[in-house]
Amino acid sequence: MHLGIFKITYNRTATHFMDDCFVNLGEEVILTLLQNSGTSKSANMAGERNPASCYLDERTFQLCCQLFLQHSETIQDGWSWEQIKGTDEGFMKKTVLMPVKPSVLHKQHEYSIQDENMVTDDIQANVEDETAGVQAVCEIHAVLRYEYHVLYSCSYQIPVLYFRASTLDGRPLSLEEVWSNVHPNYRQRLQQGPWDTLTQQEHPLLGQPFFMLHPCRTEEFMKPALDLAQAENKRMNYIVTWLSVVGPVLRLDVPLSYSTEVSAPD
């Protein structure tokens, strides 16, 4: 997953993009080889080191995450930091149980009916003393387990959202099932190019199969927010803004209070 990063010193601004992305950071030019290159970028997206840069260095990523996690702790939002032993790398993690309509799981035909019954049995066993009305509601929905990871990508210099999803009995969801559970607000755009959007990918730190929301065009939705904040002389927390945009696509809720209570790193 991680490709080579080479450091070359220039004293001129590199503005030419072909398959590689040149990022000008003052007098240093860092040559990064992008995995899914092919989209040409204009020179002014070279990511010059100014407050409105769409790129994020790893240190700032970690600072933003720590501030994010403080608020998560306050409101019991369930996020935690996972440090990779022996390194200074880490990621944010959160697990969510979400009820979904059983039709989300209909993609794998041989499993669907059996899964629904198993899930229903589990829930009914837990609500024996509840009223019939509650049991009726439980029978309608299946419950999925989503585990979200917020990682830093060295090659893209931005955060990336990884996740894995399974039923309660541990069966991993297929790619088709995951696509069918994308929030309706984004589903049409997803259907235009599902393989560009959400695919299976090996987790770069854990080496396990995950799904990933493609990061190539992160700057397209980050840049407007960054420009707005800069125009108002406000510093923003990159992770809060970024996660508020990508989270809901995958049914991950980012409460409004993050917007007002989480500060930007110094």
Place this chain on the structure above:
Amino acid sequence: MSDNAESPTETQKDDPSIQHAATEQTGASDEKKKIDVLLKAVGDAPIMKTKKWSVERGRTVQSLAQFISRFLKLEASEQLFIYVNQSFAPSPDQEVGVLFECFGSDGKLVLHYCKSQAWG
């Protein structure tokens, strides 16, 4: 209704809960049911000729985004993004009334929007 905006009549018929703020009925106290929303384009998003809208509090961000997308005639491959408080994307299921309570000022809620082919 008199206005100088080019609004597709179909959206007017489909969304009675989203109306031009300028055409509110006088005398009707809609403050409780509707809030004023000011839509501002960022990036290279098309600018709406009518920027100020009266929206029912219970309307979700998603339905407002759909309204704007239809109004701007976005293509299926384009995604609309909405920001509140300059740099936060509210959940599509969030009610605009709640956003107004949190971020409204001078009697209106300012929302910024942009569009992109953002995924991939």
